[in-house]
Amino acid sequence: xxxxxxxxxxxxxxxxxxxxxxxxxxxxxxxxxxxxxxxxxxxxxxxxxxxxxxxxxxxxxxxxxxxxxxxxxxxxxxxxxxxxxxxxxxxxxxxxxxxxxxxxxxxxxxxxxxxxxxxxxxxxxxxxxxxxxxxxxxxxxxxxxxxxxxxxxxxxxxxxx
Numbered sequence: 001x002x003x004x005x006x007x008x009x010x011x012x013x014x015x016x017x018x019x020x021x022x023x024x025x026x027x028x029x030x031x032x033x034x035x036x037x038x039x040x041x042x043x044x045x046x047x048x049x050x051x052x053x054x055x056x057x058x059x060x061x062x063x064x065x066x067x068x069x070x071x072x073x074x075x076x077x078x079x080x081x082x083x084x085x086x087x088x089x090x091x092x093x094x095x096x097x098x099x100x101x102x103x104x105x106x107x108x109x110x111x112x113x114x115x116x117x118x119x120x121x122x123x124x125x126x127x128x129x130x131x132x133x134x135x136x137x138x139x140x141x142x143x144x145x146x147x148x149x150x151x152x153x154x155x156x157x158x159x160x161x
Contacts, residue, residue, distance in 0.1 A: 004063045006050060007043035010036070020060035048079050048090045058091070065094040074100040074158055081150060086160050099161040106157035109140035112149065 004019045010030040017026055026032075026039055044050040047066075050059065069075045078093040087093040106112050113136045117123055123131050143149075148160040 002045070004047075004059070004066065005045040006041045006056075006059065008039055009042045014042075019063035021056075022060075023056040026056065048082070062090055062094070065091075065097075069094065069097055072097055072100075073102045073156070077150065077152055077156075077158060080152075081158070081160070084150065086148060086150060096160070101159040101161060103157040103159060105155050107151065107155060109144045109149065110136055112157050112159075113137075113140035113143055116143065 005016050006019065007014060007016050008026055008030055009015075010032055013030055015026070015030050017029075023039065027036075030039075032039070038053065039056060040052050041050055041054060042052070048062070066075065074081075074097060078087075078090060078097070081087055082090055082093055087096065103112055103115055106115065117134075117136070117139070123134060126134075150158040150160065152158065
């Protein structure tokens with residue numbers, strides 16, 4: 001993950017800051033007066049939307065979470081999960097990241113069903129000549145009804161628990 005950066009303007013002065021950065025440091029570098037209450041963000045580089053009036057501490061927390069969960073396989077898809085309505089915002093996505101189950105080599109619910117059956121051992125005691133009659137498509141449909149799944153498009157299915 002690349003750095004999360006914000007651009008702040010004040011009295012003709014422009015400064016870019018890599019988050020996390022304290023609000024006090026931004027105020028000092030940008031020569032904010034005591035009367036100026038708000039820091040307004042005029043531009044940014046981030047994988048999520050940053051608004052002009054977003055709270056610096058909130059943005060710092062998001063940057064810290066990106067760093068802390070940088071090795072989690074779902075972190076690169078959190079923005080998409082927010083856009084698709086699985087989470088209301090990036091903060092809530094990070095709060096639930098530990099409950100996201102990652103299934104590799106999955107492009108469909110049928111792939112997920114095969115993995116579930118294999119990992120759970122559901123059919124391990126069933127003879128092969130009977131196992132072939134198991135309806136993976138129906139099982140996949142049930143899994144889809146019972147859970148929330150997001151397919152990344154690159155052989156990964158995310159199960160949001």
